[in-house]
Amino acid sequence: MSAHHPDDDHSHLDAMTLRVRALETVLTEKGYVDPAALDELIDIYENRVGPKNGARVVARAWSDPAYRARLMENGTEAIRELGYAGRQGEHLVVVENTPGVHNMVVCTLCSCYPWPVLGLPPVWYKSAPYRSRAVNDPRGVLAEFGVELPEGTEINVWDSTSEMRYLVLPMRPEGTEGWSEEDLAALVTRDAMIGTGLPLSPEEVPA
Amino acid sequence: MRPREASALDALPALPRDDDGPVFAEPWQASAFAMTLALSERGVFSWAEWVDTFSGELKRAAEAGTPDDGSRYYHHWLAALERLIAEKGLADPAILVDARDAWDRAAKATPHGKPIGLSPDDLARIRDAG
Structure with a gap:
């Protein structure tokens, strides 16, 4: 999640988000996952079942x-x-x-x-x-x-x-x-x- | 008045409760969940293997005394996913650390409110490392 730091005007990602983004980037680059398919899965479980x-x-x-x-x-x-x-x-x-x-x-x-x-x-x-x-x-x-x-x-x-x-x-x-x-x-x-x-x-x- | 006798029930931790709260509390939880499903459907690991790894992670957390009221569920989930990915040799741990640092740098270099993305150099290096 992004959070505003009072002492600067730049973004910040928390540790869990960094770990997940790192996994997603590496797995995507290696062809193991497709970001569009991940979004589709999330939509199913958030909204459809x-x-x-x-x-x-x-x-x-x-x-x-x-x-x-x-x-x-x-x-x-x-x-x-x-x-x-x-x-x-x-x-x-x-x-x-x-x-x-x-x-x-x-x-x-x-x-x-x-x-x-x-x-x-x-x-x-x-x-x-x-x-x-x-x-x-x-x-x-x-x-x-x-x-x-x-x-x-x-x-x-x-x-x-x-x-x-x-x-x-x-x-x-x-x-x-x-x-x-x-x-x-x-x-x-x-x-x-x-x-x-x-x-x-x-x-x-x-x- | 006699003090109420302690019953076995008093020793048991209370149940956390929720009504129909959001399925995922934060976006990273949804991503970790979706990656796990996607990898399992691709046959990278079976769902039984996943359950095995995940329940092992929960057991370790319980033994380490991590409070397990459900609020750290996806923390354990992500730890299990990282473990299984390492066991299957899907991603070199050094590359994962590199990618994590790259995202951290990218966030810090991005003005607040703008979308955060990896630089072409970082992306190329991560791709080539594969």
Whole structure:
């Protein structure tokens, strides 16, 4: 980033920017990367993929039992049907919440995450506390996220890897009978699909 | 009143939180991310190799006591990328240092607010070094 120095009228690049620019220059000159392709990648992840994709998948599963069956059978293929495929979406497994079982996703080693349906992970997902506590104390983590589950509910924690990524299919909120897929999708939050949240109830939908 | 008994939970670090903040906090993070993807897609390294290197970097940082609340995520990411590039022999570390210095000189020679670019001499030297 550029920053103005009060003592002169020249530019300054911070240490991280210098390291990244040096890499980009050398890799570009050697033909390993193409700056235009890098800009395109950044645009995709800043603007075009995100949890709205996953919300559409969940809303379709809530509305269409045949789709739901395909999604549970082969997540990657069923998600591809809706046009979401590509990087970090090669082996997507959908895990389904039920009244007796709640699912939660973590990557204990780093930050593997289902990019095509959720975009890039939030800061807390990448943090050491979440990565360790999700496994050791899932109920405590859920409480911090404001989620209280009935005592008898079993919590399954799924550890993502570079080969296997998980998407939680939350339970459809009550009072949504007859809703369109579009309206249902508005109830599906990012955290509900990681398992650290629940979908919004009809009363919670922003007008 | 009895003091509250310490529970195991008190010993656990709090979770950092964010709502739908920006995907990248600064442009260099976006560039580091995009270069990693581009190199992996070119087959220079596999994504499994990347995850291996990156998780090793996170583990080293944790062992060194670096606070890992997610805010230094891309610092670790860049360190892992530099490590993997060195391991694969993609770029001579001396050339990287040279390029870093060249960008630093270029910034300092550029009036504030003007685009910063490498001089033709610097660019030619970096290209020839390959």
